[in-house]
Structure formats: C-alpha cells, structure tokens
Amino acid sequence: MYAFILALHSLIRWFVLVSLLFALYRAYTGWLGNKTYSKLDNRARIIAATVAHIQLVVGLWLYFISPVVSYFLSHFKEGVQNRQIRFFGMEHITMMLIGITLITIASAKAKRKTTDQEKFKTLAIWLTIALLVILSSIPWSFSPLISRPLFRPF
Template sequence: MGTLDNLLLFLHSWLRWIILILLAVGIFNSLAKMQQPLSSVAKKMNLWLMIAAHITLLIGIYQYFFGPKGFVFFRTMGAATVMKDPALRFWAVEHITGMIIAIVLITLTKGVAKKDIAPSKKNKKLLLFYILALIIILASIPWPGRFGDVPLFRGV
C-alpha cells in the first residue's frame, strides 16, 4: 500500500472513534434532556457527527473501490466465492452496507434536529436514530480478531 492509502486507512480508522464518541454524546443528551429543546451545543455536535460520518464514508468508498479489500474480491474471485467466505463477504458486502445504512440514519438526525416539533418527540426520534446507527456501526466494525489482525487504533 502506498502512503496515500496508509493515510486514508489511518483517518478512516480514527474517525470511527470520533463517530462513536459523538453518537454516545448524542444518546446521552437525548436521554438526559428529553423534555428540553436542543441546545446550540447539541446541534453543533450533531453537525460534527454528520460531517465525520460523511468524511469517513467518502474515504471508505475510495478504499472499497481502490484498496486491497472490498470490490477487488468480486473482480478477482467472483461473487460466488466471496459470498461463501465470511471474511471476504464482510469486507466486500457487510462492512460497506452496514456503514452506509448507519450514515443514512446519522444524516436523518440532522433533519430531525431542524424540525419544529415538541422537544420530547424530537429527542425520542434522535435517540432512536442514534441507537440504531450505533448498533449497526458496532456490528460493522472489523474488531480485532474477527477477520485477521485489525488493530483497534491504527498507527499506534
């Protein structure tokens, strides 16, 4: 892998931690302030969550099509082989699909945050989308030991 690929993989890996932290903060805020309107800080955190998620998605799409894992498995081995092997299927299908779904949910939170609805209804919707996104992301992360030697923190 080249220097650019290593840098993108490093950023992609570290941005997931920012996303997980911002999701946890969003969940906490929605629970703790269920009856209160969103504060300007909560709105900014929501925006930063969406920005981090979209940057991570763009990096991930580049890695998927031009990196050593992902679409290259379909090109070199064929769909039947990829779908039969859990590790290949994870990198070629499950990881990207799960993350796209989670990022769609995160993007929807931005629209919910802007809506003029009762604070409790808004916070319940945000909470639902945050929790669903978190569950999908946790299921789609290549945790160490799951499919080879994937570190928790790249570059450390």
C-alpha cells in the first residue's frame, strides 16, 4: 500500500503544479490586463485549492505510513542529522503545509474581495508565494540535496 500511495502522491504533484500555474496565469493576465473576473477565473481558483487539499490528504496519509518518517520519529537524534531522513520527516511536510496554507489564504481572500482587480491581485501575490514555497520543497530528480524520480510507477 505504501508504494501505491507514494506513486499517487507523486502523480498528484503534477496536477497541483498545473492547476497552480493555470490559476496564476489567469490571475496575472487578469490583473495586468485589467480584465473582468470570470467564471473560468473562479473555477481556476477553486480547482487549484481543491487539488492542493487532495494532495495534502494523500501526503498526510503517506506521512503516517512512511518507513522513513517512522524511522525519523523513533530515532529523532540520528534522523535530524541525516539530510534525506530529516527532509521527509520534517522539512518537506512543514514547507508543504505552509504552501497549502498560502493557497487556502489566497482562495479565501480573493473570494471576499469586491473588485475584479483586487481578486486578481490577491490571487497573483499569494499563489506566487505558495508556488515558490512548494517548488523549493519538492524532491526534484535534478536536485543535488534530495532527489526522487519525476514519475513513480504504480
């Protein structure tokens, strides 16, 4: 089951990134182009937040069944000193929780804004920060610090 959840988590990462990039594209083009906030913009906001929250649930599930995290929690002193174990036991989950919190704040704040420009600007700023946090905490295959495959087989 662990391998399946890990592969699912890896796959959903791409949906999170694509939905965030699309929502950001809509936010920046709407804000800088002085456009009207449309149903498509609202759907992009909702989909980005929803996919991020689905990833959060799968990620938390993975966190609690992961042998790496289990080792980290039961051997904390040794785990903190090992880069890969510390990354998955502490750093990755912390940064991703921050990223998803920022996405949630972006969605909630934008929904409450009264003008179209305020909605676009709020989404653009908050989602950009969230995306940067998330991108910095994904274990990319090309990362010299912590590396994992871009796609995991089921």
